[in-house]
Amino acid sequence: MSIEQVEVLVPIPILEKFSYLLPAQFQDNPPSPGSRVLVPFGRRNLVGVVWDVKKNISKKDRKLKNIKEVLDHKPLLNKESLELADWASRYYHYPLGDVISYFFPPPIRKGKEAKFAEVKFLELTSKGDFLNIDDLSKAPNQKKLIEALKDKKELSQKAAAAYGVNTSSINALIDKGLISRYVRELSPYKKEEVPDASSVKKKLNEEQKFAVDSIVKSENHNKVFLLNGITGSGKTEVYLQAIQEVIKKGKQALILIPEIGLAPQAEERFKKYFGERVLSFHSAKNDREKVDAWLGASKGLIDIIIGTRSSVFMPMNDIGIIVIDEEHDLSYKQVDRFRYSARDIALYRAKIEKIPVVLASATPSLETLNNSLEGKYEILNLTKRATGASLPKYLPIDLRGKELKEGFSDELIDASEEELKKGNQVLIFLNRRGYAPSLICKTCGWLSNCDRCDALMTIHKRPPKLQCHHCESQKDEPKVCPSCQSNDFLSYGYGTERIEEFLTNRFSQFPVLRIDSDSTRKKESMNEYLGLINSGRPMVLLGTQLLAKGHHFPNVTLVGILDADSGLFSADFRGSERVAQLMTQVAGRAGRDKKPGKAILQSYCPDHPQIEELIKGSYESFAKNLLLERKSAKSPPFTFLAKIQAESANSYVSRDFIKALINKLKKSKAYPKDIRVIGPLPAIMEKKSGVYRWELSVLSGSRNSLHKFLDLSQASLYNPKTSKKVRWSIDVDPLSSI
Ligand code: ADP
Ligand code: ZN
Ligand code: ZN
Numbered sequence: 001m002s003i004e005q006v007e008v009l010v011p012i013p014i015l016e017k018f019s020y021l022l023p024a025q026f027q028d029n030p031p032s033p034g035s036r037v038l039v040p041f042g043r044r045n046l047v048g049v050v051w052d053v054k055k056n057i058s059k060k061d062r063k064l065k066n067i068k069e070v071l072d073h074k075p076l077l078n079k080e081s082l083e084l085a086d087w088a089s090r091y092y093h094y095p096l097g098d099v100i101s102y103f104f105p106p107p108i109r110k111g112k113e114a115k116f117a118e119v120k121f122l123e124l125t126s127k128g129d130f131l132n133i134d135d136l137s138k139a140p141n142q143k144k145l146i147e148a149l150k151d152k153k154e155l156s157q158k159a160a161a162a163y164g165v166n167t168s169s170i171n172a173l174i175d176k177g178l179i180s181r182y183v184r185e186l187s188p189y190k191k192e193e194v195p196d197a198s199s200v201k202k203k204l205n206e207e208q209k210f211a212v213d214s215i216v217k218s219e220n221h222n223k224v225f226l227l228n229g230i231t232g233s234g235k236t237e238v239y240l241q242a243i244q245e246v247i248k249k250g251k252q253a254l255i256l257i258p259e260i261g262l263a264p265q266a267e268e269r270f271k272k273y274f275g276e277r278v279l280s281f282h283s284a285k286n287d288r289e290k291v292d293a294w295l296g297a298s299k300g301l302i303d304i305i306i307g308t309r310s311s312v313f314m315p316m317n318d319i320g321i322i323v324i325d326e327e328h329d330l331s332y333k334q335v336d337r338f339r340y341s342a343r344d345i346a347l348y349r350a351k352i353e354k355i356p357v358v359l360a361s362a363t364p365s366l367e368t369l370n371n372s373l374e375g376k377y378e379i380l381n382l383t384k385r386a387t388g389a390s391l392p393k394y395l396p397i398d399l400r401g402k403e404l405k406e407g408f409s410d411e412l413i414d415a416s417e418e419e420l421k422k423g424n425q426v427l428i429f430l431n432r433r434g435y436a437p438s439l440i441c442k443t444c445g446w447l448s449n450c451d452r453c454d455a456l457m458t459i460h461k462r463p464p465k466l467q468c469h470h471c472e473s474q475k476d477e478p479k480v481c482p483s484c485q486s487n488d489f490l491s492y493g494y495g496t497e498r499i500e501e502f503l504t505n506r507f508s509q510f511p512v513l514r515i516d517s518d519s520t521r522k523k524e525s526m527n528e529y530l531g532l533i534n535s536g537r538p539m540v541l542l543g544t545q546l547l548a549k550g551h552h553f554p555n556v557t558l559v560g561i562l563d564a565d566s567g568l569f570s571a572d573f574r575g576s577e578r579v580a581q582l583m584t585q586v587a588g589r590a591g592r593d594k595k596p597g598k599a600i601l602q603s604y605c606p607d608h609p610q611i612e613e614l615i616k617g618s619y620e621s622f623a624k625n626l627l628l629e630r631k632s633a634k635s636p637p638f639t640f641l642a643k644i645q646a647e648s649a650n651s652y653v654s655r656d657f658i659k660a661l662i663n664k665l666k667k668s669k670a671y672p673k674d675i676r677v678i679g680p681l682p683a684i685m686e687k688k689s690g691v692y693r694w695e696l697s698v699l700s701g702s703r704n705s706l707h708k709f710l711d712l713s714q715a716s717l718y719n720p721k722t723s724k725k726v727r728w729s730i731d732v733d734p735l736s737s738i
Helices: 059-063 079-092 097-102 125-128 140-153 157-162 168-176 205-215 235-248 260-277 287-298 309-314 341-353 366-373 409-423 496-506 525-534 573-588 609-616 618-632 650-668 703-717
Strands: 005-009 018-021 038-043 044-054 117-124 153-155 181-185 225-228 252-256 278-281 305-307 318-324 358-362 378-380 393-398 425-429 438-441 458-461 466-468 488-491 512-515 539-541 556-563 598-603 640-648 673-689 691-702 727-732
Touching: 005 038, 005 097, 005 125, 005 458, 018 038, 018 059, 018 496, 044 097, 044 703, 079 097, 079 341, 079 727, 117 157, 140 153, 140 168, 140 181, 168 181, 205 225, 205 235, 205 618, 225 235, 225 366, 225 512, 235 252, 235 260, 235 378, 235 409, 252 309, 252 341, 260 278, 278 287, 287 640, 309 341, 318 341, 358 539, 366 618, 393 409, 393 609, 409 425, 409 556, 409 598, 409 703, 425 512, 438 458, 458 496, 488 691, 496 512, 496 539, 512 525, 556 573, 573 598, 573 609, 573 618, 598 609, 609 618, 640 650, 640 673, 640 703, 650 691, 650 703, 673 703, 691 703, 703 727
Parallel strands: 225 358, 225 378, 252 305, 252 318, 278 305, 318 358, 393 598, 425 539, 425 556, 512 539, 556 598
Antiparallel strands: 005 018, 005 044, 038 044, 117 153, 117 181, 438 488, 458 466, 640 691, 640 727, 673 691
C-alpha cells in the first residue's frame, strides 16, 4: 500500500509534529524520514523535515492539507541523526522542529538543493570524436582543446581555460558541432589515498602509547575516555594517532574544538597527517563552503571534520570516533535559544553510533572528572610534557603594599624584560578587553552605567567609545559629567588596550601583540597573529582567554597573570572551577618546548586557599577538593540542575510569571516529589539588554524527576495562553548565571 500521510517537523517553536497528506503525484517517489518537504503552514509555506510516514489513515485525517512539494527523494538525515535530534529535544526540552534545523547548514534549511556547485563542462560530440585533428591546424587553441578532450573525456570550462583556451574558441567549437557543453554538479572533494604520515608521526612515550592502544581497542563500541593530560603532554598527538587507525578502516572522525581561532592551527596539524581529507567547519565559512562541507561529510568524501560547537550535528556517512578537545570549555554550551552542550550531545551521539569518544583536557570539568572517578569513563593519564619540558613554576607576587605601574609590579616588569632580552616571548594575561572597565567623575562620583544593564560600560580607545560588554550598546565618552558638568574623569581599572599602551612604551624595542575579541574581529587577523608568534621572535603577547585556549607557542617562557584575584569571589558556584581552569591553562602556555617556563601570579591575597592550592598542588588536587565541597553542598554534579528563566520589560512581571508557573505546577498530580525548587529569584545581573530576568532553579538527585518536572513546565509554557509579554527559557545543566 502506498504512503498516505506524512508527519512533518516545522521550524517553529511548537511542540507538536504536523500531519499532511501525500498527494498522488508524489506517490511514485515518496519522501522518507529525514527528507525535506514544502508544506503549507498558516498563510506561509515552510520547509519541514519528514519525521514519519503512515500507510493507513483514519477518516478524520482525510481533511488534512496536502504536501506542496517533496524536496528530497532520498533522506538527508539518517536514522541515527533523527534519533539524536529526538533525544536532544527531549533532554533540553526544546521543540524538535527547531532542534532538527541545527542538523542543516542555512541554505539547506531554507530549502535550497542539497547539491555541490554546478559547473559547466565540455565534452566531444561524436563528430568531434571522429575529427581529423589536423583540420584544426589553423586554430591552434581549438586544436589544443580537442586534443585535451580526447585524452580526458570531459573538462570543466575552468580547466579548459587553464589550457589557454578562451571562451570564443570554445564557442567556435560548439558552433561547429565538435564539442558540447553541459552542466553538472561537481564535488570539490576527491577520495584520496591516506598520505604517508611517518615523517610527522611522533614516537610516543609509554603513557601516550597506552592511551592510543586503549582508544583503538574500543573501536566499534561505545566507550568514553578522559584523556587527562597536563598542558603540552601530547594529547593532540594521541588522538591524531588513534584517529589514524579509525581512518584506515574507512571510517570518519569528528573533532570539536572550543574556539574558531584554533581551527587553522588544528587543520594544519591534521593535514600533515591526513592530507586533503580534512576540513574545518565554523561560523566564518560562507554558505557555499558550509554546504560543501556538509555534503562532503554526509557522503563520506571528507574523512575528518574539525569544528566548533554546532559541528556536533554534522551528519556523517560512517563516523568512527569523536574527540572533544578542551572538553571543559564553556563555549561548548550554547547560552541562548537551544541551550545544548555539544559535549553532552556528542556523548549521546557516540552511544547511538556505538563508537568511542575522547574528552581531552588538562583541566577537566568537575562533571567529567566525577564521571571518571565513578568509573563511568576510562581515565587515560598523561603526566609528563611530551617534549621533556617541565611544567612551569608558579611564582606568586604579593601585591599588598606595593606600588604598581599600570597594574604591573616591578618583579613582573623585570622578569619580562629579562626574558625578552634573552630572545624569548612573554605572555601577559588579563581577561578584560577595552581600555578600562569604568569611567568615574572625580568630582561627584558619577559612574558610566549602562542604561540597559546592571553593569558599567567599558571605556574603549580604539576606536574611542563607551561600550557595554553585556548588551554591546555603545555611546560616546562624555566630554563633561552628565551629572555635575565637571570634566575631571578617572579611567578606573585596566583592560587590554590600556596595558597594551603601557607595554608598548615600556618595551619599545619589542613588538606587543594584543589578542582579544576586538583585535581579532577580522577574519584573517588571528591567523596573522599566530604567524607572527610562530616566527619565534621575542615579543610580548597580551591577551584575554582567547590566548589561553589550546595554543602551542614554543617560545613563550614567561606568563604573567596580572590579576589572579579576579573571579575568586564570584557569586556563581562554578566560579572557583573556572578560575582554576583558566589559570592552569594560561600558565600552561609557558615552557612548552625546550626552554623551561614560569608563571607569575599577581595577587592581593596570595594566601587565599584557592591560590595556594593551585600553586602548591595541581589542578587535579584542586578539582578533587572542589568536588568534595560540591558533594557536601549537594550541588552539581552531585545533583542535577535546570533553570527556568523569564524576562520582560518589568521586573515584577517576570517574577510573577515564574511564581504563577510554580504555583500551577504544584497543583498537578504529576508533580515529582524528589525535587527542590529555589526561586523565583532575580538573575545575578537582573537587568540585561533592557529586560528584567527572574529565575527558578530546579534541583533533583534524579534526572528522571527533573525531566518530569520540566515536561510539566514545558506543557504549560508552550501553551498559546501563556503571556506574550514574557520571554521564557528552559536551561538544562546551565553553566553560567550571568
Ligand atoms: P597537548 O595537546 O597535550 O597540549 P600536543 O600534542 O600539542 O600537546 O604536544 C605538545 C608538543 O609536543 C607538540 O609540539 C608535539 O608535536 C610534541 N609532542 C607530542 N608528542 C610527542 C612525542 N611523543 N615525542 C616528541 N614530541 C611530542
Ligand atoms: Zn560629576
Ligand atoms: Zn548593557
